[in-house]
Amino acid sequence: MSEQTPPAPGLENNGKEAPSLAELGRRGDDLAAQIRAHLGARGPVRRSVYRFRDYTIQPDRRLEAEPYSFTMQCAECGDFSEPFTSGADGTAWAVTHLKANTSHLAYREIITRPYRFEPGAWQ
Numbered sequence: 001m002s003e004q005t006p007p008a009p010g011l012e013n014n015g016k017e018a019p020s021l022a023e024l025g026r027r028g029d030d031l032a033a034q035i036r037a038h039l040g041a042r043g044p045v046r047r048s049v050y051r052f053r054d055y056t057i058q059p060d061r062r063l064e065a066e067p068y069s070f071t072m073q074c075a076e077c078g079d080f081s082e083p084f085t086s087g088a089d090g091t092a093w094a095v096t097h098l099k100a101n102t103s104h105l106a107y108r109e110i111i112t113r114p115y116r117f118e119p120g121a122w123q
Contacts (some may be wrong), residue, residue: 052123060116068113072097075106083112 019027060066069083072090074097081093087109094107 054120055117060114071110073108076104
C-alpha cells in the first residue's frame, strides 16, 4: 500500500485531473512569450543605480570665468550706469550723475560676481 500526499490547501483541482509536466512546460513557454511580447525591444527590466555627491558653491576663480562687474545705481531716480570692470569707474559715473542732478545724493553699488558649484566626493 502506498501513501498519497494530500494536495496543499487552496491547490485542489476541484475534481479535475492535474496538468501533466508537458502541459505545465507549454504553459510556461506561452507565459514567457507573452512577457517577451510585452517588453518588446526593451528587453529585460533593468534596475537603476543612483549615485549621490555633495557640491560646494564658491566664487568662480577659473581663468575662463566671466569677469566681475560693478554697476552704480542712483537711489533717487533709479538710473543705472553701464557695467564696469572696476569699482572706481562706477564712482566716476556717480560723480557725473551728481553734477547733472545735484539733489541725487544716494547711490548703490551692484557687484556681479560669478559663482560655480564644485563637485565633491561621491557617496
